[in-house]
Amino acid sequence: MPTANQPGRLRFSSLFCRVAGALGLAVGLFLGGDLLIHPLAGHSRDQLIECYNNQQSIVVAFKLWASEHSNHLPFNVSSNAGGTKELCRIGQGGSDWNEAAHFRAISNELASPSFLVCPNDHNRKPAADFQQFRQANISYLLRSGANVDLGRASEVLLVCPIDGNVLYCNGNGQFAIEAKGVPRPPLSCLWQRNESFRRAATQILILLFAAGLLIALGFALRRGGAAASTSIQEVFCRPASFFTRSH
Structure with missing residues (x-):
């Protein structure tokens, strides 16, 4: 039989769950918003320079290749x-999802495939050589399209989804801490290539899910408290009603 203080306990539990869930939801939304605004983990300037040097080597290789093809980059030159x-697969922000094909085209100009992996990318390993080179051996995002060519100095060519370093078609670059107004890597790419982003996003999703469960539990307890209160009223009112009827 329900006790007299059971509805009070249920109401308190309901309130606690709803408040805790609301706080968790607020924190999760705040962290999620901050992650979307600042999706890239910060690194020291020395670490950024290592990444930047890799990107410079890639741009030099592209320029060497272009010097023999009317000053055009591989993705703007026919396979003939x-x-x-013909191998371009341009996605969000102009990033090419088939960048391995374009990097393979400059394999003779690029000394080693190790330049294609950011030194701060602990999730991807460089290929031993271009014979074993795959998409999984690339850290950097390559933008392609007719508007991305050596004659377009202001167009972004390479973006590092790990550090955020940016290199333009003319070979000039910006460190992540200086880059402004440049295309941000697509979230799908960050999820695939940036381990710290993926880990943080997963933790935030778990927090939001737990907060939602707490809020749902709070409302369930609230309904249970109302039902228990009604049940107790019936229990205590029955003797009185019986006594009234008997007299």
Whole structure:
């Protein structure tokens, strides 16, 4: 039989769950918003320089290749002329999802495939050589398209989804701490390539899910408290009603 103080306990538990859930939801939304605004983990300037040097080597290789192909980059040259134009798979922000094909085109100009992996990317390993080179051996995002060429100095060519370093078609670059107004890596790419982003996003999703469960539990307890209160009223009112009827 329900006790007289059971509804009070249920109401308190309901209130606690709803307040805790609301706080968790607020914290999760705040952290999620901050992660979307600042998706890249900060690194020291020395670490950024290592990444930047890799990107510079890649741009030099592209320029060497372009010097023999009317000053055009591989993804703007037909495969009949040794380019990779037909292999482009341009996605969000101009990032090419088939960048391995474009990097493979400059394999003779690029000394080693190790330049294609950011030194701060602990989730991807460089290929031993271009014979074993795959998409999984690339850290950097390559932008392609007709508007991305050596003649377009202001167009972004390479973006590091780990550090945020940016290199333009003319070879100039910006460190992550200086880059402004440049295309941000797509979230799907950050999820795939940036381990710290993926870990943080997973933790936030778990927090939001737990907060939602607490809020749902709070409302369930609230309904249970109302039902228990009604049940107790019936229990205590029955003798009185019986006594009234008997007289």
